Structure formats: C-alpha cells, structure tokens
Amino acid sequence: MSVSFDRRDCWIFDMDGTLTISIHDFDGIKRILGLPLDRPILEALNELPAAQAALLHQQLDALELDIAHRATAQVGARELLTKLRPPWWRASRSRGAQIGILTRNSKPNAQATLAACGLAEFFPTESILSRHCCPPKPSLDGIWQLLSGWSASPDRSVMVGDYLFDLEAGRRAGSATVYLDPTGEFPWQDRADLPITTLAEITAML
Incomplete structure (x- = not known):
C-alpha cells in the first residue's frame, strides 16, 4: 500500500460496479441507442446533434432506471459505509468522515440504485x-465540487472506483485512488494507489 488513510476523512465513491454489483451491459446499451461500440456512451451522445442526443438521453435514462431497480449492493459495501459513517454520527450530525457519490449515471437513477x-x-x-x-x-470537477462543499482539500x-475514469478523475484531483477489481486482474493498476478485490479490504484498514 502506498497511501495512508489516517488523515483522509473525505471518501468519494463511484456507484455502479463499486458500491453495487455490476450488471450493466454497456455494449448492449450502445447497440440499443445506435452508438459506436468503441466510444464511451456519454461522449458519443455529446457528438450528436442536440435534438437527437436529447431523445437518446431520455432512452438512456429509461434503460438505466430499469437497471437501477434491479441493483444489489457490492459485498462489504454497507459494512464499509457504516465504518466510515456510523449511525450515531449520522444521527447527531457531529464530525465524522464525509462520504459522497460521483457517478456518470443520472441523479434520479443514482438515488433509485x-x-x-x-x-x-x-x-x-x-x-x-x-x-x-x-x-x-x-x-x-465533481471531486472538487464535493470537496468544496465539505471545505476540504484533496489531500484529505x-x-x-472500478473503472479507468474513476482512477483518472482521482489522480487529476489529487485524491488517493482505490481500485476495486473483484477479478484481481487490475488492467489500470498504474493509476491506483491501492488495488483491492473486495471492499472489506478497506474496512479492515480503517
């Protein structure tokens, strides 16, 4: 491990595939939307005319909402979040770890998930x-927005996350990066300060 969590009290989580068990078929979604398979969905939509993109965004929201309703928690997710933010902290709103979600999904679908x-x-x-x-x-930007709301610096x-974009965002923001890959293959390990196969590994370190 090349990073200590001792003074890091601001935790930002990707959602799909990190706090949840991944069931997204991104290539399948691209085929339904008629998007190229070699481009990320949001970036491909941004390259389309505004009217066409708006219609496809509505279709994407509906597809993702169906997935959201079928979502299940990643093994160890609740235990980790409870360790970071125990019930007595949440009830009293006293000082504790700050935790947030940064997702490429929509906000209503994130809340449904x-x-x-x-x-x-x-x-x-x-x-x-x-x-x-x-x-x-x-x-x-999302990491800095959360940190600004918490009056915190990136070194805290x-x-x-479980994907390249999570790790790249963390690195660019100056955050420590934890890379969850249950397969243990870690294709983007060079962007991670800590590769893990289960969330329980983080819980054990806190």
Missing part, C-alpha cells in the same frame, strides 16, 4: 453528484 441496494441512508442528496451536476468523470480525500 442506492434505495434498491439499501444504501440510500448514507448519502444526503447534496453528496450525490451525477452527470447532470458536473462534467462526468474522468473530469475532476479518497476516490474509490
């Missing part, structure tokens, strides 16, 4: 940033 997974209680609405709240990852933060 967290509700389906039983994790909604951990995240106030202002701590859930979606593609409609800021430029999507790999932009660092951790970005946890």
Whole structure:
C-alpha cells in the first residue's frame, strides 16, 4: 500500500460496479441507442446533434432506471459505509468522515440504485453528484465540487472506483485512488494507489 488513510476523512465513491454489483451491459446499451461500440456512451451522445442526443438521453435514462431497480449492493459495501459513517454520527450530525457519490449515471437513477441496494441512508442528496451536476468523470470537477462543499482539500480525500475514469478523475484531483477489481486482474493498476478485490479490504484498514 502506498497511501495512508489516517488523515483522509473525505471518501468519494463511484456507484455502479463499486458500491453495487455490476450488471450493466454497456455494449448492449450502445447497440440499443445506435452508438459506436468503441466510444464511451456519454461522449458519443455529446457528438450528436442536440435534438437527437436529447431523445437518446431520455432512452438512456429509461434503460438505466430499469437497471437501477434491479441493483444489489457490492459485498462489504454497507459494512464499509457504516465504518466510515456510523449511525450515531449520522444521527447527531457531529464530525465524522464525509462520504459522497460521483457517478456518470443520472441523479434520479443514482438515488433509485442506492434505495434498491439499501444504501440510500448514507448519502444526503447534496453528496450525490451525477452527470447532470458536473462534467462526468474522468473530469475532476465533481471531486472538487464535493470537496468544496465539505471545505476540504484533496489531500484529505479518497476516490474509490472500478473503472479507468474513476482512477483518472482521482489522480487529476489529487485524491488517493482505490481500485476495486473483484477479478484481481487490475488492467489500470498504474493509476491506483491501492488495488483491492473486495471492499472489506478497506474496512479492515480503517
């Protein structure tokens, strides 16, 4: 491990595939929307005429909402979030770790996903940033927006995700990066300060 969590009390999580078990078929979604398979969905939509993109965004929202309702929590997610933000902290609103979501999904779908997974209680609405709240990852804007709201500096933060864009956003923002890959293959390990195969590995370090 090349990073210490001792003074890092601002935790930012990707959602799909990180706090949830990944069930997205991104290539399948691209085929339904008629998008090229070699481009990320949001970037491909941004390259289309505005009217066409707007219609496809509506279709994307509907597809993602169906997935949201079927979402299940990643193994160890609730235990990790409880360790970071125990119930007595949340009830008293006293000082504790700050935790937020930074997702390329929409905000309503993110909230539906967290509700389906039983994790909604951990995240106030202002701590859930979606593609409609800021430029999507790999932009660092969402991380800085959360940190600004928490009056915190990047050296107090951790970005946890399962994909290249999560790690790139964290690196650009100056956050520590934790890379979850249950397969243990870690194709983007060079962008990670800590590669893990389960969220329980983080919980054990806190």
